[in-house]
Amino acid sequence: MSEYIWPYANELEKVTRDTCDVLVLGGGLAGCFAAVSAAERGKKVILIEKGAVKRSGSAGTGMDHWESACTNPCSLVTPEEIASAYVDEQDHYSNGIFHYITCREGWDRMLDMEKFGGKIRDTGDEFKGAEFRDDATKLMFAYDYRNRFTLRVWGSTFKPALYKELLRLGVKIYEHTEATALLTKEINGRKRGIGAVGMNVHTGGLLVVSARATVLAMSRPARIWLFDSDLPGLCEFRPFQSIGSGHAMGYRIGMEFTMMEKSVRGEFSAAGRSFPPYGTGNNHNTWYAATMVDSRGVEIPYLDRDGNILQTVSQRYYPAEGQKFFLKGGVIDEPKYEYRGPETMPFDELIRRGYRLPFYADLSRMPEAERRVIWGMMVGEEGKTKIPVLQYYTERGFDPEKHILQSYGSGWQSASFLDQERQLFGAPGGIMHDWNLKTNIDGIYAAGDQLFGSDCGGAACATGHYAGRKAADCAEGYELHEADEAQIAEEKDRLYAAIYRNDGMNWKQLNKAISKAMQNYCGGVKNRDLLMQGIDLLESYREEAVPQLYAENPHDLMRTHEVLDILEVSDMILHACLFRESSSKPLCFVRSDYPETDPPEDRRFITVRRENGRAVRGSVPLDYFGDLKSEYEKHNQDYIGGGKE
């Protein structure tokens, strides 16, 4: 007998049915903006979110940089320049459509955000006169102070503002509801998305929604290689409940993905190898361009791209002589010379020259405005910093004028992972799509981190809004279809199986086994035999472990569903890795049986989808999206003409 009482209703077997024009799955930045733009077009919109919209998603508690808002009034760069720079920087294994939409429409979304109540300007004049501030517009910039296309923003205000706007527009929100499956129907010989199934994670009740069009915005997979049974919530960078259900449900219905063979050596997991994000001494992202010192207090030099030592703090924020702009931020690691900005001397060189570990970030040596903007604004408005870093460290006595904060490992991650401890990080794989952000399944669109090669909050807002528009247009011409009862019954059996057992295996045991399998068979160096064994082992888990999974309540049932999705996505990743028969530097992909790196015939997007139970390989040319500006304009005459630009 448990001594605790389940406080929520028991709604097992209860099925709620609903209908809408546009159904949005996932209520982070992308999903909220998709719902907003579809609702603004007069559509009846339903949003399904696993947590609670007010603070859910990667940016639930904040974001401090809005990248690539190239059309803001102070910008000296064009959308074409920055989007093409990203595509080039990523060796064309890059989502040009996503980057261009971000660069072209990001500023529009910032203005929307402001209208909804989010803060994007220094309205309180706290930084009046600072070098990074435009005193006329009160906008504040980061990284490149000359070109001014990345803005410092008060992201902790964003999700509550969006939530209020959704309510104002009459969007119907189902919270604490996990979307679990996409419903499809063959129409005119093509598979079409006609809605989705979900489960309330408090009551166990099922939700079946019929929709004319659907937008997927459930972020990306996680907990594939990294899992910690003691602190599962800290084993990845993105929110714990975001594990790629959107990928799994898409894969099950034949959706096409690309770049899923790309994974990087872990960069973040506070369940062991790292620390609270933005809570250690470093000089990246939120902390750019903090002064760094070694253990003797000797300052670590910043260099320009030619290796010249920079003399002032201010110089860290300007392009080198003869350079138009530089790139920094979410997906920029070791940029090409052309886009490389100021950076501290390389770690190995520092050690050779006798700089001593540990290093520290020392804000006390910075000009007052730079110190105050890093500690207090950026640390505070960045996700997961207002309470866990700013408030927590302050309570422990940290004062940026008096103290210096330690760095760990050798980079901004403040961690040292092993090669097999991998992650989908930076700009990983995801859904393949066209210029309408439409997937290969008719009626289904995608946005934000669920798209291939994507990242960043401003991009999530821009692509979310865009996908919502396109889905609204699609809903215009499409009928509602009743879901096939057999599909629903099958999904119900799958979802409830673990709760109807009386004992068995806990979800953590399977998650741990999957992550160990992926480390062993899909680690830093891959080959066919390893990958085949990985596929085999996962299949044996499907046959032997899955039928034993056991959950006592809807919460644990949700966790169980997550691991089923992780199993699905791991299988997709293994197949994607098999399909690329060469190694690739930009994809961080090493095959010992195909050591040739980036042979010209393999410089393509390789896609993976499931057809009749089998993984199928496809291939799409890099740059399939064509000329960014003209293709965008061809597809968005309504938006351009609608007074938005």
Add this chain to the structure above:
Amino acid sequence: MMKEFKVSPAASSAVPVTFSDACTGCNICAQVCQCDVLLPDTRKGKHPIVMWPGECWYCGACVMSCPVQAIRLEHPLMNRARFIKAFR
């Protein structure tokens, strides 16, 4: 036959959040948590139970949403980064 739900606190070495006496048991924090770490107590006026402590993502949304500042977030011991006096 209706299956009855059972629940007991999941084992974890960490205690991510604690509640002060100021808590009124409004359960806004339990509602806002995207990881669903907290379970409302069925006794009126009691703070929610940290039922799944290991599942906390340490975002601080619960603390930010508390109308009476009754919640404290505490990092696992191993995650408390070091800081020292500046050299100058």
